[in-house]
Structures are given as C-alpha cells and as structure tokens.
Amino acid sequence: MKAKIIDGKATAERIRAEVKEAVDKRKAEGKSIPGLATVLVGENPASKVYVRNKQKACTEVGINSFGHNLPGDATQEEVESLVRKLNADPAVNGILVQLPLPSHLEEEKVLSSIDLTKDVDGFHPINIGRLAQKGREPIFVPCTPAGCMYLLEDAGVKIAGANAVVLGRSNIVGMPVALLLVKANATVTIVHSRSKNIPEIVRNADILVAAIGQPEFVKKDWVKPGAYVIDVGINQVADSTAKRGYRLVGDVAFDEVSEVAAAITPVPGGVGPMTIAMLLKNTLRAAELADKAA
Secondary structure: OOOEEOOHHHHHHHHHHHHHHHHHHHHHOOOOOOEEEEEEEOOOHHHHHHHHHHHHHHHHHOOEEEEEEEOOOOOHHHHHHHHHHHHOOOOOOEEEEOOOOOOOOOHHHHHHOOOHHHOOOOOOHHHHHHHHOOOOOOOOOOHHHHHHHHHHHHOOOOOOOOEEEEEOOOOOOHHHHHHHHHHOOOEEEEEOOOOOOHHHHHOOOOEEEEOOOOOOOEOHHHOOOOOEEEEOOOEEEEOOOOOOOEEEEOOEOHHHHOOOOOEEOOOOOOOHHHHHHHHHHHHHHHHHHHHHHO
C-alpha cells in the first residue's frame, strides 16, 4: 500500500488564505496593517531568492513588506544599527534577518538585537531557550520546524508517546524540531554525523524528520512500516532529462520509502511551502501582540 502524501503546498495555501482573511478583517476594522522587514546582507543568490519569495508572499496576503539590503562588507554595527531602527519602527511588526550572514559577522549578536516581540523567525536566543525549557513558551517558533509540526498534526499523527527520530542537528531545523517534538511528548532521538548504526536507529521511528541535506539518504529498509516521514531536505541532483539539467530531491528516497511509510511529504511541495506560510502567520501574530501592548 502506497503512503499517503502529506501535501504541504495545499496546507500552506490554506494557511495563507486564513492569514489574508485576518489581514483583510484588520483593515476593515481600521487596525494597522501587519508589516514584515527583511534584512539581506550581501549577494548570496539563494538568499536573494528566499527574500524575494517572502516579500511576494507578503504582498499576496496584504502584509506590508519592507526590504533592506546591505553590502556584503557591512560592519557588525551597521547591521545591528539597522535592526535597532526596525525595532523602533511601529510599522514593522516582524524582522527577518536572512541567514546565513557573511562570515565576518557575529550571527548570535545580530539575532539577539532583534526585539523579542518582532522575532518572527524565532531564532532569538531567548526564544530558542524558552523552547528548550519545560513550562516555558517562546513568543515565536522557527518557521520550518513549526511547519513540520503543523503537517504532522494536520495529518492526524498521534505524537504523544511516539518514538521520533530527527536526522540532523542544525540550529535552523534539526534542534528546534526535536525540541518541539519533546514538548509534544514524543520520545526523541537526534541522529547526526557521529551517530553509530544510523539505519538501526531510524528503523525504530514512528515519526521521522529528515533534515541533513544529503540527497535520498534514507532508504526503504531504514523505515519502519507505517512510519510518518517528514522530509525537510531540498537537494539538486543532475538529471539530463530535466529542462534545467537537474531535479530536486529530498533527504529521503521518496519512491521506495513511499512503499512502506504511512504518510510522507514530497520534495518539492512538502515542507518548503510551509516555511513561508508559518512566517506570514507569525507576522500576523506579531501585529496582534502589538495591538495588545498598545
């Protein structure tokens, strides 16, 4: 029996429609329009595409978008000064500093300079710290991990008591999603490059989240029959039959794992669209928080 496809694209479109409806309602009630400021340092091509996509998504749901581009040699003080300026701007509800930053900049210091109530990317050290603590709640959760959890819950997965395995321990996906699974009462194992017997560990997973950036790393015989698989990876592999000369694949060998999993996210069309949808949702929430604080 083939796995059910967890359609992140359709789910993201539903979330976007809900955000647009809420923004339209705010406008009708004379409330402020939510605003997202993006900060891009340098000329990283992938980062430029990501920022452009986020700005476009804001426009589509009626959120104001403020783009700020700094040269690749911008100083630490110049970046932090811009963030402080955005912190003080009432038209800006959310601030997103596109990562990675150029290597000469101290990423943690930049992220720490963002107002907690405008940290819609969820990477402020205090928000991450609250995520890691029992009985504490972050103001915002990182968008991709939040999207993974939303897809699991939307698919009706019983997370409490489940064995969950997270492949990867990055600050952006692996560690935050592991913490979210712990908060949801799963028993969580984090697998990384130094782990031993990786296939054996993965085989115990009721829920598998793959986020290591290795094309089709997870094979069919690694996956427990009936497992739920969330594939965060987006990798390019050469394909002479494709128009662009390559195709996108995840960290999971989709075709073969689909034969044993209960449900699986495709690549593309799975987790990817959820990241921006959750960013829009966080930006709307930031505007609502600002209303209460006013």
